[in-house]
Amino acid sequence: MNNFRFWSPTEFVFGKNTVGNVGQLVKQYGGTKVLIHYGGQSAVKSGLLAQVESSLQNEFIEYVKLGGAQPNPVDTLVYEGIDLCRKENVNFVLAVGGGSVIDSAKAIAAGALYAGDFWNFFEGTVTINRALPVATVLTIPAAGSEGSPNMVITKTTAGKLKRGTGSPLLRPVFSIMDPVLTFTLPANQTAYGIADMMAHVMERYFTQTRGVEVTDRMCEAVLLAVVKEAPVVIREPENYEARANIMWAGTVAHNGICGVGREEDWATHGLEHELSALYGVAHGAGLAVMFPAWMKYVYTSGVDRFVQFAIRVWGIEDTGDKKEVALKGIQALKDFFSSLGLPVNFAQLGAKAADIDQLIDTLKINSRGSLGNFRKLDMKDARAIYTIAAE
Amino acid sequence: MNNFRFWSPTEFVFGKNTVGNVGQLVKQYGGTKVLIHYGGQSAVKSGLLAQVESSLQNEFIEYVKLGGAQPNPVDTLVYEGIDLCRKENVNFVLAVGGGSVIDSAKAIAAGALYAGDFWNFFEGTVTINRALPVATVLTIPAAGSEGSPNMVITKTTAGKLKRGTGSPLLRPVFSIMDPVLTFTLPANQTAYGIADMMAHVMERYFTQTRGVEVTDRMCEAVLLAVVKEAPVVIREPENYEARANIMWAGTVAHNGICGVGREEDWATHGLEHELSALYGVAHGAGLAVMFPAWMKYVYTSGVDRFVQFAIRVWGIEDTGDKKEVALKGIQALKDFFSSLGLPVNFAQLGAKAADIDQLIDTLKINSRGSLGNFRKLDMKDARAIYTIAAE
Numbered sequence: 001m002n003n004f005r006f007w008s009p010t011e012f013v014f015g016k017n018t019v020g021n022v023g024q025l026v027k028q029y030g031g032t033k034v035l036i037h038y039g040g041q042s043a044v045k046s047g048l049l050a051q052v053e054s055s056l057q058n059e060f061i062e063y064v065k066l067g068g069a070q071p072n073p074v075d076t077l078v079y080e081g082i083d084l085c086r087k088e089n090v091n092f093v094l095a096v097g098g099g100s101v102i103d104s105a106k107a108i109a110a111g112a113l114y115a116g117d118f119w120n121f122f123e124g125t126v127t128i129n130r131a132l133p134v135a136t137v138l139t140i141p142a143a144g145s146e147g148s149p150n151m152v153i154t155k156t157t158a159g160k161l162k163r164g165t166g167s168p169l170l171r172p173v174f175s176i177m178d179p180v181l182t183f184t185l186p187a188n189q190t191a192y193g194i195a196d197m198m199a200h201v202m203e204r205y206f207t208q209t210r211g212v213e214v215t216d217r218m219c220e221a222v223l224l225a226v227v228k229e230a231p232v233v234i235r236e237p238e239n240y241e242a243r244a245n246i247m248w249a250g251t252v253a254h255n256g257i258c259g260v261g262r263e264e265d266w267a268t269h270g271l272e273h274e275l276s277a278l279y280g281v282a283h284g285a286g287l288a289v290m291f292p293a294w295m296k297y298v299y300t301s302g303v304d305r306f307v308q309f310a311i312r313v314w315g316i317e318d319t320g321d322k323k324e325v326a327l328k329g330i331q332a333l334k335d336f337f338s339s340l341g342l343p344v345n346f347a348q349l350g351a352k353a354a355d356i357d358q359l360i361d362t363l364k365i366n367s368r369g370s371l372g373n374f375r376k377l378d379m380k381d382a383r384a385i386y387t388i389a390a391e
Numbered sequence: 392m393n394n395f396r397f398w399s400p401t402e403f404v405f406g407k408n409t410v411g412n413v414g415q416l417v418k419q420y421g422g423t424k425v426l427i428h429y430g431g432q433s434a435v436k437s438g439l440l441a442q443v444e445s446s447l448q449n450e451f452i453e454y455v456k457l458g459g460a461q462p463n464p465v466d467t468l469v470y471e472g473i474d475l476c477r478k479e480n481v482n483f484v485l486a487v488g489g490g491s492v493i494d495s496a497k498a499i500a501a502g503a504l505y506a507g508d509f510w511n512f513f514e515g516t517v518t519i520n521r522a523l524p525v526a527t528v529l530t531i532p533a534a535g536s537e538g539s540p541n542m543v544i545t546k547t548t549a550g551k552l553k554r555g556t557g558s559p560l561l562r563p564v565f566s567i568m569d570p571v572l573t574f575t576l577p578a579n580q581t582a583y584g585i586a587d588m589m590a591h592v593m594e595r596y597f598t599q600t601r602g603v604e605v606t607d608r609m610c611e612a613v614l615l616a617v618v619k620e621a622p623v624v625i626r627e628p629e630n631y632e633a634r635a636n637i638m639w640a641g642t643v644a645h646n647g648i649c650g651v652g653r654e655e656d657w658a659t660h661g662l663e664h665e666l667s668a669l670y671g672v673a674h675g676a677g678l679a680v681m682f683p684a685w686m687k688y689v690y691t692s693g694v695d696r697f698v699q700f701a702i703r704v705w706g707i708e709d710t711g712d713k714k715e716v717a718l719k720g721i722q723a724l725k726d727f728f729s730s731l732g733l734p735v736n737f738a739q740l741g742a743k744a745a746d747i748d749q750l751i752d753t754l755k756i757n758s759r760g761s762l763g764n765f766r767k768l769d770m771k772d773a774r775a776i777y778t779i780a781a782e
Contacts, residue, residue: 001635003406008399014652015394211632213619214639217612225604241602244392248652249605257648261405261639 001211001261008255010147011174014248016240018178019048019137022094023055029133029173031092034063035085037105039070039097043139048181052096052137064088069097072162072276072283073104075155078118081108085132095136095172099143099196102136103151106170109134121165122153128167136175141182141247142193142284144200144254146175154277162277163366164269177251179243187234191340192284194230194246197253198223199287203266204259205309206295206374208302212262219258220312222249227313227336234340267372268294271385274359274366281349288342289349292334293389299326301375306330346390353390356383392602392652399646401538402565405639407631409569410439410528413485414446420524420564422483425454426476428496430461430488434530439572443487443528455479460488463667463674464495465547469509472499476523486527486563490534490587493527494542497561500525512556513544519558527566532573532638533584533675535591535645537566545668553668554757555660568642570634578625582731583675585621585637588644589614590678594657595650596700597686597765599693603653610649611703613640618704618727625731658763659685662776665750665757672740679733680740683725684780690717692766697721737781744781747774 013021026034034056036049043049044067056063066081084090085108093112095105109132111118120126138146145151150166185193205219226249232242252258271294272286299306303322310316310329318325334344343349360379363371371377377385404412417425425447427440434440435458447454457472475481476499484503486496500523502509511517529537536542541557576584596610617640623633643649662685663677690697694713701707701720709716725735734740751770754762762768768776 001406001632001639003409005402005404007402011396011398012651013396015392018394211635213616213636214613214643217616218609218643221608221612222605225608228604241392244602244652245604248392252605252609252648257643260403261635 002209002263004260006256006260007168008147008171008257010172010255012147012177012251013174014177015244016178016180018176019051019181020055022052022137022176023057023059023061025174025176026056026061026092026094026135027059029092029135031094031133032061033088033090034061034092034094035081035088035090035108036063036065037069037081037093037095037097037101037108038065038067039101040067043067043096046184048137048139049096052094064090069101069104071100072154072280073100073107075119075153078104078107078111078153081105082111082118085112091132093132093134095134096139098138098140099145102134102138102143102145102172103153105136106131106134106145106151107153110167110170119155122155122163124165128165128169131167131169133173134170136172138175138177138247139181140185140189140193141250142196144197144250146172146177147251147255152273161362161366162273175251177247179240179247182243182247183238185237187237187341189282190233190237191230191342192282193250194226194340195284195288195337195342197250198226199268199291200253201258202291203269204262204264206265206298206302206305207262208374209262215258215260215262216308222253222258223313225249230340263373265372265374267374267377270363270367270371271382274363275349275351277362278355278359279349279351281351285343285349288337288344289346289351289389290385292330292337292344293385295330295333296388297381297385298375299330351390353387356386356390359386393600393654395651397647397651398559399538399562399648401563401646403538403568403642404565405568406635407569407571409567410442410572411446413443413528413567414448414450414452416565416567417447417452417483417485417526418450420483420526422485422524423452424479424481425452425483425485426472426479426481426499427454427456428460428472428484428486428488428492428499429456429458430492431458434458434487437575439528439530440487443485455481460492460495462491463545463553463671464491464498465545466510467547469495469498469502469544472496473502473509476503482523484523484525486525487530489529489531490536493525493529493534493536493563494544496527497522497525497536497542498544501558501561510546513546513554515556519556519560522558522560524564525561527563529566529568529638530572531576531580531584532641533587535588535641537563537568538642538646543664552753552757553664566642568638570631570638573634573638574629576628578628578732580673581624581628582621582733583673584641585617585731586675586679586728586733588641589617590659590682591644592649593682594660595653595655597656597693597696598653599765600653606649606651606653607699613644613649614704616640621731654764656763656765658765658768661754661758661762662773665754666740666742668753669746669750670740670742672742676734676740679728679735680737680742680780681776683721683728683735684776686721686724687779688772688776689766690721742781744778747777747781750777
């Protein structure tokens with residue numbers, strides 16, 4: 001086990017009818033002038049935004065609003081949010097939405113207190129030393145951003161660079177999570193979220209670090225629970241218990257508790273980001289395509305871990321033939337994704353083998369030439385993995 | 392799943408050679424005058440206390456010291472600590488030791504800012520509204536107090552009342568956890584700690600709340616990891632990886648993550664407290680005796696949960712005979728405790744069936760007449776469970 005520091009200070013307020021607490025919570029955490037950041041019209045139409053506003057009004061908290069955050073949130077809206085925060089003396093950023101809205105809110109919160117260009121954080125040239133407090137009202141279980149220090153933003157100029165960074169200062173101070181808000185999520189978005197949270201666990205699970213039994217078992221715990229509940233939420237979108245388990249799974253998958261003490265990988269996220277950037281496909285859809293492909297390419301670098309994954313998560317019989325068992329586990333994951341209606345190859349995703357050169361060109365810039373830890377991948381490896389995904 | 396709030400803000404600093412960070416961490420969390428609270432001479436002899444003092448000195452942080460905290464920490468030392476904090480204008484309490492030291496430190500931290508008798512917190516007549524910040528350097532993985540809001544103190548007057556209470560304000564601001572510090576723990580103390588952390592998981596696991604698959608799986612994850620690593624630390628006390636896993640398991644078992652969204656039980660802890668108070672036995676030893684006894688008495692109130700426990704944690708074959716499978720799971724737990732050298736009945740613990748009346752008399756006062764949630768227990772039930780344990 002590696003040395004680690006783990007700090008997850010977010011207060012999670014989870015359950016039915018919890019949105020009405022938002023005003024009190026903002027007050028408790030010192031917000032007096034709030035930027036409410038949200039996405040499209042669904043938050044307006046559903047009445048959620050009105051409910052949030054009403055709760056803030058009840059506590060006499062002032063606010064301004066900025067909508068328009070899109071999947072794969074973009075730099076242009078972040079600049080707009082930063083300007084608005086400065087102009088209006090905002091001291092608290094409240095994201096109402098899913099991971100994209102939250103990531104956009106985090107970038108605004110960090111950028112508002114930084115005199116330079118916030119994109120410097122994503123270039124890695126500047127560290128985030130200050131940020132406005134961020135909080136969330138979560139509507140899509142997927143990205144885990146409601147409990148994580150991370151964010152991913154796409155730069156729209158200069159060829160759609162999609163990059164991630166983070167800071168402990170960007171862990172939300174609170175996150176309100178009402179599973180009922182997820183009842184109206186369509187099946188495909190629900191499935192994308194499930195692929196995303198499973199990927200967050202698997203990026204941590206596939207490690208060369210030894211002696212991490214507690215986190216191994218916790219990763220497997222989250223995966224097992226998701227495997228049980230995912231078909232239920234697809235079949236019965238208003239099943240509260242299943243929706244609640246999926247929602248909480250998305251948080252613990254990515255607040256860090258599943259990754260302490262181990263080297264993580266994140267190659268697949270890197271490979272996927274190029275797909276989202278080029279085709280505008282959902283992150284979870286891209287992950288469902290790329291994870292099995294990555295696995296097929298790297299499993300021989302640590303077959304015992306893939307055997308453990310196959311046996312403990314998928315119940316594959318241990319025949320003693322490690323390669324066979326490992327490959328059956330990978331196939332089980334792929335079949336599971338398919339059963340949820342997720343794409344598992346380029347064709348189903350709408351990606352083209354002919355674009356692999358272009359994907360590699362951007363990946364080279366974004367990944368600075370190498371990816372991952374389970375096996376260190378260069379651009380030749382990346383090309384091979386895209387090729388497996390395209391088959 | 393029940394609605395819940397989960398907040399675990401403790402910064403865990405985990406791994407080899409982490410004790411030297413204590414000065415910087417105290418400074419970061421605002422401590423300028425520290426009470427170092429510790430137990431017996433082992434912290435002195437091992438050089439740990441000197442290392443802590445040196446680290447504080449390096450940051451020019453003043454401190455006073457108070458040793459003497461014992462297993463089943465007592466009110467008299469808490470009063471002494473409170474007086475010392477007031478006299479010396481202490482603004483930060485640092486516990487160096489195991490759960491008893493930490494619990495004693497928490498009581499001091501809360502009592503120092505309360506004008507009345509701190510025992511009122513334990514009587515339930517007063518809520519903890521303020522407390523000095525508490526931090527820990529953990530030396531015994533067991534109680535989970537390094538990441539929990541709870542504490543248990545024994546009142547030495549009026550018949551050894553042992554009571555627990557807590558406050559979010561008493562979650563440590565940081566906890567330093569170096570598994571190497573646990574290498575010198577004798578086998579019996581190591582085993583007591585393991586029983587304690589397993590009990591913390593099982594008090595949460597055995598619930599009537601439905602639809603809690605994520606936390607079910609997480610509870611099972613911690614138990615499975617402990618079952619794997621426990622024999623290793625008993626056999627090889629200087630096995631770093633095994634010690635590290637046990638140490639981290641003790642924290643996640645009790646920081647709350649395994650209990651969110653579900654009604655917890657805690658009857659067995661209540662039953663055990665009377666044994667510790669009467670005989671001065673280790674809490675973990677008493678739990679190893681009482682948990683299987685409690686299980687045998689209550690399993691028919693929710694046999695499916697005991698079947699799940701037997702199959703998922705102990706790998707018992709599912710024959711379809713629920714009672715048989717459930718009882719085999721209980722026996723597996725008992726056998727496991729025995730294999731670690733733990734007592735599993737009154738005789739092995741040094742308790743006597745003839746004292747059951749006396750145990751019930753105090754339990755009646757401490758439990759206000761009822762215990763637990765999985766099955767609500769009255770004093771007749773409690774007597775029956777003590778009787779099973781005495782068999």
